[in-house]
Amino acid sequence: MEHKAVATSAAAHPAAMKRLAIEREVISAMQKPGLLYWALVGLFATGFAVFLLGAWGIQIAKGIGLGGQLNPVGWGIYIVNFVFWVGIAHSGTLISAVLFLFRSKFRASFNRAAEAMTVIAVMCAGMYPLIHLGRVWYAFWLFPYPNQRLLWTNFKSPLEWDVFAISTYLTISVVFFYVGLIPDFAIVKRYTRGVSRHIYSVLSLGWVGSKRQWRNYNMLYALLAGLATPLVLSVHSVVSWDFAMGIVPGWHTTIFAPYFVAGAIFSGCAMVLTLCIPMRKIQRLENVMPIEHFEKLAKTMLFTSMIVGYAYTIEFLLAYYSGNVYEFGIFKDRATGYYKFQYWGMVFCNMIVPLPLFIKKLRRNLKWLFVTSIFVNIGMWLERFVIIITSLAHEYVPYAWGTYQPRGVEISIMIGTFCFFFMMFLLFAKFLPVVAITEKKEEVQ
Amino acid sequence: MERHVYASEHDFVHKLEELVKSGVKPEDIETRTPHPVHHAEEILRMKPSNVRLFALVGGITGVATGYLFPSLTALDWTLFVGNKPLVGIPPYTVIAFELMVLFGGLSGFLGLLVTSRMPGIRTIISNDEFGDMFEIYVKRD
Numbered sequence: 083m084e085h086k087a088v089a090t091s092a093a094a095h096p097a098a099m100k101r102l103a104i105e106r107e108v109i110s111a112m113q114k115p116g117l118l119y120w121a122l123v124g125l126f127a128t129g130f131a132v133f134l135l136g137a138w139g140i141q142i143a144k145g146i147g148l149g150g151q152l153n154p155v156g157w158g159i160y161i162v163n164f165v166f167w168v169g170i171a172h173s174g175t176l177i178s179a180v181l182f183l184f185r186s187k188f189r190a191s192f193n194r195a196a197e198a199m200t201v202i203a204v205m206c207a208g209m210y211p212l213i214h215l216g217r218v219w220y221a222f223w224l225f226p227y228p229n230q231r232l233l234w235t236n237f238k239s240p241l242e243w244d245v246f247a248i249s250t251y252l253t254i255s256v257v258f259f260y261v262g263l264i265p266d267f268a269i270v271k272r273y274t275r276g277v278s279r280h281i282y283s284v285l286s287l288g289w290v291g292s293k294r295q296w297r298n299y300n301m302l303y304a305l306l307a308g309l310a311t312p313l314v315l316s317v318h319s320v321v322s323w324d325f326a327m328g329i330v331p332g333w334h335t336t337i338f339a340p341y342f343v344a345g346a347i348f349s350g351c352a353m354v355l356t357l358c359i360p361m362r363k364i365q366r367l368e369n370v371m372p373i374e375h376f377e378k379l380a381k382t383m384l385f386t387s388m389i390v391g392y393a394y395t396i397e398f399l400l401a402y403y404s405g406n407v408y409e410f411g412i413f414k415d416r417a418t419g420y421y422k423f424q425y426w427g428m429v430f431c432n433m434i435v436p437l438p439l440f441i442k443k444l445r446r447n448l449k450w451l452f453v454t455s456i457f458v459n460i461g462m463w464l465e466r467f468v469i470i471i472t473s474l475a476h477e478y479v480p481y482a483w484g485t486y487q488p489r490g491v492e493i494s495i496m497i498g499t500f501c502f503f504f505m506m507f508l509l510f511a512k513f514l515p516v517v518a519i520t521e522k523k524e525e526v527q
Numbered sequence: 528m529e530r531h532v533y534a535s536e537h538d539f540v541h542k543l544e545e546l547v548k549s550g551v552k553p554e555d556i557e558t559r560t561p562h563p564v565h566h567a568e569e570i571l572r573m574k575p576s577n578v579r580l581f582a583l584v585g586g587i588t589g590v591a592t593g594y595l596f597p598s599l600t601a602l603d604w605t606l607f608v609g610n611k612p613l614v615g616i617p618p619y620t621v622i623a624f625e626l627m628v629l630f631g632g633l634s635g636f637l638g639l640l641v642t643s644r645m646p647g648i649r650t651i652i653s654n655d656e657f658g659d660m661f662e663i664y665v666k667r668d
Contacts, residue, residue: 095534101561101659226596232604237597238611238618246622250629257636268657287640288647291657293556293571295643296563301576302639309582309628309635316624523659524562 100526104370108517109273111365115512126505134498137491138213146216148491155474155486160214162466163496166349167207168248168321169342169462171255172314173350174200178258179310182303188375190521195361196354197259198514202506203353204252206499211244213495240323247320254313258306264289264299265520318346325469332412332473335400341393345462348386348432351379352458359452361511370517373446380445383458387436390465394429408478415476416468420485424464425472431461529665536564539661543570551665559662578638585634586627593623 115123141148151158174196181189212218224245226235235242267286274282289295322342325333355376362371401413416425435457444450471486488496510516533539539560547553553571560567598614605613639645649655 097536098534098659105659226600234600234603236608237601237622238608238615243618243621243625246625250625253629254632257632261636261639265657272656272658283651284646286651286657287645288650289645289657290647290650290655291559291561293558293560293568293573295645296560297568297573298576298578298639298643300563301578302582302635305579305582305635306632309586309632312624313628316621316628320621320625520562 097526101523104522104526105269105519107367107370108515108519108522109270111367111516112270112512112514119508119512123505123508126501126508129501130498130505132498133494133501134209137494137498141213141216141491141495142218146214148489150487150489150492152484152486154477154482154484155471157214157470157474158486159467159471159488159492159496160210162463162470163499164207164210164214165321165342165466165470166463167203167210167499168251168318169346169349169466170353171200171203171207171251171350172318172343172346173354174198174203175251175255175258175310175314176347176350177354178262179307179314182307183311186378187525188378190518190525191371191375192354192358192379193521194262194514194518195358195511195516196350197255197262198507198510198516199350199353199357200255201252201259202503202510204248204255205506206503208248208252209499240320240327243320244324247317251313251317254306254310258310261299261302261306262518263514265291266515266518269519270515315343318343325473330473330477331406331408332401332416332469332476334409335397337393337397337400341390341397344386344389344393345465348383348390349458349462351383351386352455352462355379355383355451355455356459357507359448359455361516362448365511365516367517370522373448376448376451377442377445380439380451380454383455384436384439384445387432387458391433394433412473412476416472419472419476421468421472421475425468428461428464428468431457432465435461529663529667531663531665533661533663536560536661539663540564540566540570542663543567546663546665547571555666557664557666559658559660559664561657561659561661564661577642578635581638581641582631582635585637586631588634589626589628589630590623592630593626594619597622 149158149160151160177189177196178193178200181193211224212221215221224235224242226237235245237243264286267282268289268291271279271282271286319339319342322338326335326338328334358371359376362368398413401409404410416422435454438444438450439454475485476483531542533542539558543556543558546556547570553573556571558564558567558571594616597619601613607613
């Protein structure tokens with residue numbers, strides 16, 4: 083990508099210089115990727131093809147029995163990964179919509195990356211119900227459509243709500259992401275030549291920044307933020323109801339919706355840190371992504387960590403106080419039973435590891451934050467594992483208890499989605515502006 | 528057509544105020560800015576955007592669809608399950624909410640395209656660019 087000289091006499095003004103510096107810093111991050119970068123993209127693409135598509139292909143050919151799901155644990159790590167990825171997706175909308183409504187300044191550093199992460203993570207999440215279906219070619223049965231049998235889907239089922247929640251979330255996230263990108267596409271157009279100029283020009287929809295365009299744009303952005311905020315809360319609540327509406331001990335509680343939403347934001351903040359800390363370094367975005375903003379994100383993570391920690395604790399009390407032997411039994415089993423390592427791993431990663439972030443020096447230390455975020459990612463994956471697997475493995479009748487171990491095909495598909503996620507994010511970081519340029523410019527006075 | 532270019536938001540707003548005070552009609556003033564300038568919108572006495580109407584109509588359609596569609600399909604072939612009412616308003620509220628957001632968001636986006644006349648084919652093809660300066664165009668008879 084080439085820089086075109088933008089030199090007019092008026093451009094010498096300090097505010098104009100600052101705006102130009104922001105623009106250049108973000109655009110130069112989009113410079114032609116080096117060989118190492120392409121090698122990394124290629125590595126993840128191969129991982130995606132081999133681990134995900136390959137393993138899924140084998141599973142389709144041989145049957146769903148290739149995985150470890152059996153009675154009593156019929157929902158294995160496919161569903162764990164589904165919930166995990168939906169959770170990751172949440173902070174994107176949190177950062178872009180909720181922080182927009184609160185007029186938080188630090189959102190402008192992360193919102194673009196977080197929104198991209200949301201879109202990619204929802205794609206990853208959306209794959210899992212399909213993978214879990216076994217006979218994926220019947221996936222359209224999930225959608226209400228007129229058919230010869232005059233049968234419609236059951237709209238009272240939480241699983242059907244999930245179909246609507248996830249597809250709405252994906253669509254609205256894409257719209258939000260794209261709307262935010264329109265003015266930035268018009269800026270990128272200025273810096274490109276040839277075919278890419280035409281592509282960015284079409285994507286910018288002929289944006290010129292006229293008074294009418296900005297007026298309508300701001301209205302739409304505020305409306306989308308207003309719609310997306312309750313959507314964030316609803317989507318993970320609906321995901322939690324997939325569990326809470328069932329009468330399985332450990333699932334059937336009213337705390338599930340807020341607990342899941344807090345957990346989702348927690349894991350999402352961690353994933354934003356995991357992605358943005360290396361990106362800031364590799365793409366040299368030190369000026370547009372100041373350390374103070376990372377500190378604020380760390381505070382959000384610490385806060386949600388405490389909500390999650392509170393939920394872990396209060397769950398025990400609720401189970402004890404309910405006087406229900408099955409309910410309390412499952413919680414005792416989680417802490418002391420077959421899956422105790424996963425349980426205490428979860429407690430360690432999500433409750434203990436983020437605690438040092440109370441120290442300001444550590445919140446401003448990017449290496450520390452990065453390591454913490456990795457632990458939180460692992461911890462939140464374990465949380466979903468603990469919730470889903472332990473409850474199913476230890477229901478009512480001791481005769482029906484069982485255990486579950488993920489099999490090769492499931493682990494391979496899981497590795498494959500991570501490859502897909504990182505591949506898509508690397509492509510995003512090179513082809514789209516990773517920081518919202520116009521919003522950053524707005525901060526310049 | 529008169530053109531003024533400014534590097535700073537402050538000078539731009541100042542000039543706008545001056546123009547409007549000198550009797551130029553706000554609708555004769557066109558602006559190009561690198562980011563939204565809320566103060567300028569007030570000076571130009573711009574009406575609230577119609578995008579919200581699009582979103583409102585979309586949202587209402589979504590809520591109506593979310594309640595009606597599941598209800599009508601449930602009544603189309605009556606099948607009692609678990610002794611629950613055929614038409615269940617609380618569970619359908621989830622569907623209605625999701626469809627409100629979906630239709631509201633999509634029609635809002637459509638609203639942006641319609642009210643801002645995008646995609647602007649002429650600007651896409653031409654070399655007209657989204658610049659980094661605050662520009663004012665005044666139409667004078």
